[in-house]
Amino acid sequence: MLVHGITGFDDVGGLIDYFYTIPYNLERSGATVYAASVSAFEDSKVRGQQLASQIVPWADSNGGKVNLIAHSQGAPTSRVALTYQPSRVASITSVDGVNKGSKVADVIRKVIPADGLVEGGAEVIANAFGQVVNWLSGADNQQDAIAALWTLTTPGTNELNQTHGWGVNTSNYCGEGSETVSVNDHSVKLYSWSGNTAFTNVLDILDPFQVTTSLAFIGQDVTQSDGLVDICSSKMGKDLGTHYDMNHVDSINHTLGIHSLWHDPVGQYRAQANRLKNLGL
Template sequence: MSALCGAISIGSAHAASGVQQVTASVQSDYAKTKYPILFTHGMFGFSRLGVAAFGLDYWYQILPDLARNGSTVFAAQISPLESTEVRGEQLLAQVEDVRALTGKEKVNLIGHSHGGPTIRYIEIVRPQYVASLTGVGATFRGSKVADDLLANRGGAQFLSIATNYIIGPIIAFSQGNTGLKSNLNASLTSISEQGSSAFNQRYPTPALASTCSQNGATSRNGVYYYSWTGTSQVTNVLDVVDSAIAVLGPISYGSLNNDGLVPRCNTRFGKVIRDDYDWNHLDEVNQVLGIRGLFSTDPVSVYRQHANRLKLQGL
């Protein structure tokens, strides 16, 4: 199959708010969950850059595979750089779209990186809409990379200009939604360890244990919690973009116990499926273009297995 998500038999549609449904010729019901699955991207993220015939999906090859295996799947389109609350309100509108489109009262939410706290926001404001929350390399307790960038005022100001006025608008334009604004400072503040701690104090959850040596609650009031992450940095020298990004974590943390941006501890949430995949932060969503370590686990298969897990749980 072509690497780009425009292969024959794979399609998509957008609701007015930007949510993207991915469809495919169904080959099995292995991943046929009771409730639809809505995927939420992280910083600098997108639903798709370009058009269906020739575009790049953030969740590279993942959603078409789930659709082929019976899932009803959607990709959220929210600001690439904004606070958790702003992104959360944008996501809430798309959760309501998915409910209307499918006739289902609940959704399964999966969030990568800053998408983790963003999907938590939905449970905070509309718990009745949520069947499950799953974080992937998620910044539930933040990333010190953000704290360090914020502490470097000169560097942060330069990055803000570049991202708010160049990179962010390019991402928005490439998705066909120029209304998506970017605010790097708000984004970094939200995913910083300090900002994440404040968010978790305002909106506590039993899914986050008091220490990393413990596990959080796996469910509350019928909402189920899951997470997984990688702990590698440079996994393939051919993946230049990936490798460049993945050096930030070791600089901030002084250790290798992270995925290049987020430490293992800060991603642990609910039932930890696994916290040591041989992936870096972008490998977790099968980017860039599926390039990863030669013997590493296929991310596409992990998402497929998780959909089956949700199915067996009645979700």
Template sequence: MKKKLWSWLLAAAMVLPILSTPSWAAGYTQTRYPIVLVHGLLGFDNIGPFGYWYGIPSALRDGGAKVYVAQVSATNSTEVRGEQLLTQVQQILAITGASKVNLIGHSHGGPTSRYVASVRPDLIASVTTVGGVNKGSKVADVITGALPPGSFGDTVFNSIVGAIGTLIDFLSGGSGMPQNGSAAIKAQTTATMAAFNAAHPEGVPPTACGEGAYQARGVSYFSWSGAKAYTNVLDVIDPALALTSLAFSGAKNDGLVASCSTHLGRVIRDDYAMNHMDEVNQTIGLVNIFETNPVTLFRQHANRLQGMGL
């Protein structure tokens, strides 16, 4: 009898870990529609073995999701990037036979994704912004204030940032996408985003720090973001983000975007102990070890979309 009891206990001990970690079960991230990841400013899909979405596409695919990584201009206006993304979405739909896609955009990839959903809602099941510049960034405001359009400084800045964007496009195997550094920064100012939101209001909160419509024109909207600029002493990017966070005068931010500015549709959370790059598991996974891993957040969200039939 005692031997049988121990056998049952041993079997239970083996099964419980499996039952308590459903996020790694087969099919956990298998959404109805393909997921398309959209990078932000100076972003890319892959440069050699190094991916902008470090470890995220493979983790989603391991759970059953069909995942595509968009490649739009590293530096340009929201509308230019949005038209590029729209073309890629149409190509993905043609390849997969799906009728819609789920867009997940980081940083400037948020408004870029929103543009596509606004002009072609029939092709989009959901838009999720991660650290999205949905109401602009004070960092962009500071840069444009210091470098007025048409000034010598603006010309030099545009040349440098545009050249970096061109290099990124080349290294990531791009097809010579147009780059415009000034347009990229201007697109993320609070003034430009206010005008953009007036033209594309879907999911935008009507209050300064509230939630927006969870669904608009058949598209579901979500957002999440971090609120801690310095998270890992080994990450070489963290000191720069700690510096840029000073532009927010103490308001909650991830180093580049104020938490309230990232809100769109259903706000999952805006206070993860992550900075702007942690949100996409950068740099190469050097994130806050005391916070939920960003890869886990993406897997959980894919499962959320699955549960909604998306």
């Protein structure tokens, strides 16, 4: 079960997947793949409750459990869903997940004063964009851009991790978490991976944007990032690697499959699916 991040969707008109070509490439090898559809802009707790309700029918029709592979805000969203449906989640894999906050969100929160005209205008625009996402993807999810921004900041994520911090090492910022956690006596496997560079392909029109956002990490203790999330913040459960030559958008095989010549994001999802299969999950 693939879980999208902020601004995300399951697919647009059945033509373009958020996880570009990844469902097809998993299904052609025998996997059953579902794409979640939660709010494009919303607090991770709200998104997690939405995801939890979607897990139930899909898990019950496929042996009782699902493996969640989650991108960006999808990772904390999935950890919230785990709290509500521990008996139906076999594993969570975080892909460039915002598990310990994003310095980019911290900067944006500082630039946009709370309760001001700028915040109000930005919220209207972002929420409107979320409604466009609803329309294009056939969804009907509520939108709250300011809540989404807060939940991705370092303080907002720390607050979330107090109750939904499964697999997150809160005592060591760069430390990995436990591969196996017990949630209400249900054993769940947790994994993560991420990229460590913002610019990977001169043909990708989104790379300059990610280079710009990566400036938020200058002067920080951890400067390596995928453009939006630093490599330490991305860690959850067993760390499968933070050395990959990909940025935040490459990790879902966008823009339309343009990525580094030295890394194949689709192959990485296939490898993880095989890993989970070999573990009997």
